[in-house]
Structure formats: structure tokens, C-alpha cells
Amino acid sequence: ERTEFMGYVHQVLDRYEMNLPETITLERQIPKGKSFVWMDRDKVTQVFDNIITNAFKYSPEGGKVRVNLDVRRHMVIISIQDEGMGIPYDKLDKIFDRFYRADRARTRKFGGTGLGLAITKELVEAHHGKIWAQSKEGRGTTILFTLPLMGSKRGRGR
Numbered sequence: 001e002r003t004e005f006m007g008y009v010h011q012v013l014d015r016y017e018m019n020l021p022e023t024i025t026l027e028r029q030i031p032k033g034k035s036f037v038w039m040d041r042d043k044v045t046q047v048f049d050n051i052i053t054n055a056f057k058y059s060p061e062g063g064k065v066r067v068n069l070d071v072r073r074h075m076v077i078i079s080i081q082d083e084g085m086g087i088p089y090d091k092l093d094k095i096f097d098r099f100y101r102a103d104r105a106r107t108r109k110f111g112g113t114g115l116g117l118a119i120t121k122e123l124v125e126a127h128h129g130k131i132w133a134q135s136k137e138g139r140g141t142t143i144l145f146t147l148p149l150m151g152s153k154r155g156r157g158r
């Protein structure tokens with residue numbers, strides 16, 4: 001359905017703030033104004049869940065997770081940045097493959113199936129968006145995805 005995206009993202013993040021792991025700080029940078037996305041709310045919520053869960057899971061104690069929205073003319077770019085262990089450059093594309101886990105030690109330590117990002121990618125593409133990753137090993141990871149906009153209005157307030 002047609003969704004006012006900034007308000008929606010505030011809602012999603014508010015829900016995380018309510019039971020945030022004590023060792024993690026969640027920051028948001030969301031522009032004011034209104035932008036509309038045609039989307040399946042449950043599916044886009046699953047996209048946020050998968051990416052944010054990873055950011056928490058692969059972050060050190062005291063780590064910051066930043067959610068940033070960049071509104072362009074025809075799309076919104078959502079980025080979720082963490083200060084975790086990062087991903088080697090040559091593995092950046094592979095993390096979106098089914099069952100891919102960056103290394104065995106990680107698999108033992110953190111559990112999971114390696115399906116999260118593969119499903120996330122399918123959901124983003126079903127919304128005609130793109131998803132990719134940037135990372136500096138040892139410094140953190142940023143997952144970025146886009147969603148097409150139906151229209152925007154700059155303005156004040158949420």
C-alpha cells in the first residue's frame with residue numbers, strides 16, 4: 001500500500017528502541033517532510049529486521065548502529081551502518097547468496113542460517129529496489145538499499 005516512509009521508519013526504529021540490547025546505541029538521521037513509497041509493509045519491515053538484527057549481532061559492545069535516510073528525486077536510499085567486525089572486500093557480494101556465512105568461526109559463535117540477506121535481497125528487488133554493502137574490515141559495515149518513491153514533499157515535522 002501507499003506508505004508515508006519517514007513516519008513508517010520512525011515507527012520501526014521506535015520499536016527497536018523499546019528493547020535495545022544495553023550495549024548498543026541506535027541513532028537515526030531521517031529528513032523532515034513526506035515521501036511516499038508503494039510497498040508491502042510487512043515485507044519491508046522484514047528487510048529492516050534482517051539488516052538491523054545483523055548489525056546488532058555483528059557489533060561489539062558499546063557499538064553504534066546508525067540508520068540514515070537519503071531522499072533523492074525518485075528514490076530513497078536507506079543505509080544501516082554498524083561499527084562491527086566488517087566483511088572482507090572480496091566477500092561483499094557473496095553475503096547476499098543463500099546460505100553464505102562469512103567464516104566458520106563466526107558461524108559457531110553467532111548461529112543463524114545464512115538466509116537472512118538472501119531473503120532481504122529478494123524482498124528489496126520485489127519492490128524494484130537495489131541492495132549492496134560497503135565495509136572496512138575491522139571498522140564496520142554499511143548495508144544500503146533503495147526504494148522507488150511515488151512522490152515527496154519537503155516540510156517540517158515528522
Ligand code: ATP
Pocket residue numbers: 050054055058082084085086087095096100101102103106111112113114115116117118141
Ligand atoms: P541468518 O539467516 O540468521 O540471518 P546470518 O546472519 O549468518 O544468518 P545473513 O544475514 O544472510 O546470515 O548474513 C550472511 C553473512 O554475512 C553472515 O553470516 C555474516 O558473516 C555476514 N554479515 C552480514 N551482516 C553483517 C554485518 N553487519 N557485519 C559483519 N558481517 C555481516
Ligand code: MG
Pocket residue numbers: 050053054112116117
Ligand atoms: Mg542475519
